[in-house]
Amino acid sequence: MSTLHPVSPEFAARARVDKAAYERDYAESVRDPEGFWRRIGQRLDWTRPYTKVKDVSFDVDDFRIRWYEDGQLNLAANCLDRHLAARGDKTAIVWEGDDPNESRRISYRELHAEVCKAANLLTNLGVKKGDRVAIYLPMIPEAAVAMLACARIGAVHTVVFGGFSPDSLAGRIADSQCKLVITADEGLRGGKKVALKINVDEALQRPGTNSVETVLVVKRTGGAVAMQAPRDRWWSALMDGQKAEHEPVAVGAEDPLFILYTSGSTGKPKGVLHSTGGYLVYASYTHECVFDLREDDVYWCTADVGWVTGHSYLLYGPLANGATTLMFEGVPNYPDSSRFWQVVDKHQVTLFYTAPTAIRALMREGEAPVKKASRASLRLLGSVGEPINPEAWEWYWRVVGDGRCPIVDTWWQTETGGILITPLPGAIDQKPGSATLPFFGVKPAIVDAAGAILDGATEGNLVITDSWPGQMRTVYGDHQRFIDTYFKTYPGMYFTGDGARRDADGYYWITGRVDDVINVSGHRLGTAEVESALVAHPKVAEAAVVGCPHDIKGQGIYAYVTLKAGETPSEELRKELVAWVRKEIGPIASPDFLQWASGLPKTRSGKIMRRILRKIAENAPDQLGDTSTLADPGVVQNLVDERLAR
Numbered sequence: 001m002s003t004l005h006p007v008s009p010e011f012a013a014r015a016r017v018d019k020a021a022y023e024r025d026y027a028e029s030v031r032d033p034e035g036f037w038r039r040i041g042q043r044l045d046w047t048r049p050y051t052k053v054k055d056v057s058f059d060v061d062d063f064r065i066r067w068y069e070d071g072q073l074n075l076a077a078n079c080l081d082r083h084l085a086a087r088g089d090k091t092a093i094v095w096e097g098d099d100p101n102e103s104r105r106i107s108y109r110e111l112h113a114e115v116c117k118a119a120n121l122l123t124n125l126g127v128k129k130g131d132r133v134a135i136y137l138p139m140i141p142e143a144a145v146a147m148l149a150c151a152r153i154g155a156v157h158t159v160v161f162g163g164f165s166p167d168s169l170a171g172r173i174a175d176s177q178c179k180l181v182i183t184a185d186e187g188l189r190g191g192k193k194v195a196l197k198i199n200v201d202e203a204l205q206r207p208g209t210n211s212v213e214t215v216l217v218v219k220r221t222g223g224a225v226a227m228q229a230p231r232d233r234w235w236s237a238l239m240d241g242q243k244a245e246h247e248p249v250a251v252g253a254e255d256p257l258f259i260l261y262t263s264g265s266t267g268k269p270k271g272v273l274h275s276t277g278g279y280l281v282y283a284s285y286t287h288e289c290v291f292d293l294r295e296d297d298v299y300w301c302t303a304d305v306g307w308v309t310g311h312s313y314l315l316y317g318p319l320a321n322g323a324t325t326l327m328f329e330g331v332p333n334y335p336d337s338s339r340f341w342q343v344v345d346k347h348q349v350t351l352f353y354t355a356p357t358a359i360r361a362l363m364r365e366g367e368a369p370v371k372k373a374s375r376a377s378l379r380l381l382g383s384v385g386e387p388i389n390p391e392a393w394e395w396y397w398r399v400v401g402d403g404r405c406p407i408v409d410t411w412w413q414t415e416t417g418g419i420l421i422t423p424l425p426g427a428i429d430q431k432p433g434s435a436t437l438p439f440f441g442v443k444p445a446i447v448d449a450a451g452a453i454l455d456g457a458t459e460g461n462l463v464i465t466d467s468w469p470g471q472m473r474t475v476y477g478d479h480q481r482f483i484d485t486y487f488k489t490y491p492g493m494y495f496t497g498d499g500a501r502r503d504a505d506g507y508y509w510i511t512g513r514v515d516d517v518i519n520v521s522g523h524r525l526g527t528a529e530v531e532s533a534l535v536a537h538p539k540v541a542e543a544a545v546v547g548c549p550h551d552i553k554g555q556g557i558y559a560y561v562t563l564k565a566g567e568t569p570s571e572e573l574r575k576e577l578v579a580w581v582r583k584e585i586g587p588i589a590s591p592d593f594l595q596w597a598s599g600l601p602k603t604r605s606g607k608i609m610r611r612i613l614r615k616i617a618e619n620a621p622d623q624l625g626d627t628s629t630l631a632d633p634g635v636v637q638n639l640v641d642e643r644l645a646r
């Protein structure tokens with residue numbers, strides 16, 4: 001089924017890492033991680049050089065993860081100041097607006113000046129090292145300026161995706177006790193306005209959000225917003241008065257850089273905390289090697305800054321490397337489905353990084369929209385966020401890349417900070433659908449249910465047996481939850497939550513989540529979150545949510561809902577519940593399918609057997625397996641009979 005795509009000799013000849021270098025350096029990196037990362041850490045400017053490199057124990061009773069512990073640095077200085085001498089006039093950010101007639105180029109010197117002003121502004125508003133700042137912005141340059149300004153003063157940002165609801169925003173603000181929120185009047189995507197400021201106003205009425213003293217509002221659309229004095233201030237009015245010089249605050253390598261909330265298998269989203277030094281070493285080094293970065297590249301990652309990809313590979317990795325990074329405000333199908341490729345031609349993009357869900361959606365539109373653009377500038381393509389099916393891989397390679405661009409299928413997670421398993425484009429032959437081999441210093445393994453490490457060609461659960469510098473350090477405010485979630489299932493190892501297969505060549509094939517997390521269009525959601533949104537509706541007694549296969553999204557959301565006694569199912573109520581979840585969490589969580597269930601399959605101890613619900617949603621009622629432990633096996637037949645026709 002899978003055709004081998006060998007590294008092309010022309011690409012390998014010019015590549016940063018070829019096969020021999022990969023094999024040699026990988027062997028060194030796992031034999032002597034201390035020595036390897038001591039050397040790689042030098043790529044950054046440290047205001048106080050580190051003497052220690054790695055201090056790690058995954059033992060739950062003696063747990064620690066520390067990298068470059070005694071070093072000090074400033075992230076913004078590494079992304080900006082140190083480039084000024086040689087790259088001051090080089091474009092740091094190419095901004096492409098939602099409207100194809102709107103774009104801007106921002107040089108390293110200009111970005112530096114803006115970030116200095118914003119750092120002074122935040123300081124004048126009382127934001128200090130260690131304070132938390134929520135960023136709820138569209139894909140506009142101010143998002144980059146805000147993030148870098150926080151890093152410059154040692155404040156901890158938590159970026160919240162603009163598609164999240166007021167409740168989701170409130171939950172994140174309350175959990176991290178933010179002092180300040182940076183938002184915009186409205187966002188603009190695909191010609192439609194997104195009511196950001198109104199959402200902030202609503203969020204700040206929720207309990208637990210009193211920590212917020214100031215809301216800075218960037219004017220994007222000029223739409224009418226209510227400014228509440230003295231809390232709400234216009235960003236541009238305050239920026240105007242700031243000095244364009246600022247002395248970056250040196251922080252410890254292990255000081256926190258950002259918190260990013262992500263869904264887990266239980267409860268509310270957790271605040272994944274990343275620290276500064278190791279994270280930036282890892283993000284910048286992976287970015288350089290995986291994308292085979294050269295000085296004149298124009299690099300475009302289509303991810304939103306609200307996700308980890310937008311942190312590590314839209315901003316921090318590329319800027320630390322002095323690269324030109326493209327930030328796109330819009331969507332792939334506006335004004336039409338040729339937009340990505342028009343932007344590639346317009347800005348002469350050389351490296352392009354997107355998600356399988358976008359590729360599948362564009363594939364459905366046929367080849368014509370792609371062929372309308374030349375794409376001659378492209379030299380490498382990347383994929384991230386979910387498994388890419390071989391059919392989409394081949395289409396991406398043949399149609400988008402005209403058969404001449406290698407594809408890097410990069411596997412990683414919010415928790416890992418950077419890419420862990422990926423082909424290096426000049427070193428590793430690609431197999432469509434496989435993330436291939438580990439990056440330098442990464443030690444993956446496959447374990448069985450009991451935690452025994454399996455050798456050779458095999459399948460099981462994916463773990464990482466040693467640390468890498470970009471690893472998350474804690475769950476914000478709940479260190480025990482961090483240890484329990486990731487290091488207890490298989491003692492002494494980091495458990496990824498993913499299943500994987502390893503073939504005879506040692507290549508990894510990620511098979512998807514093995515926990516109650518689903519991946520919808522590359523967005524991660526906990527089934528428990530959607531369930532708790534559903535049961536919060538006054539008419540709902542019980543709900544169970546599972547993932548189901550979806551042609552475009554990878555996984556869709558399939559919800560089983562039991563109504564309270566006296567309530568009757570109707571098409572109207574179905575729509576109301578879908579809209580309810582949308583409002584509670586955000587549009588990405590809208591159930592694709594909602595089936596009424598008179599009862600849910602439960603064990604005698606009351607546990608819902610999701611395995612069965614998944615099979616029904618997959619339309620595989622012949623694979624239900626053993627149902628004898630159910631309290632009432634009859635409910636299963638009802639669910640199968642009433643299954644939604646899809």
Ligand code: WT7
Nearest residue numbers: 384385386387409410411412413414510513524
């Ligand atoms: C989950 C992490 C990585 C940044 C964006 C998503 C899935 C991610 C791949 C890939 C197969 C992938 C995994 C992982 N995933 N990349 N190349 N192949 N699966 O970050 O929201 O933290 O989600 O996304 O299931 O655990 P995230």
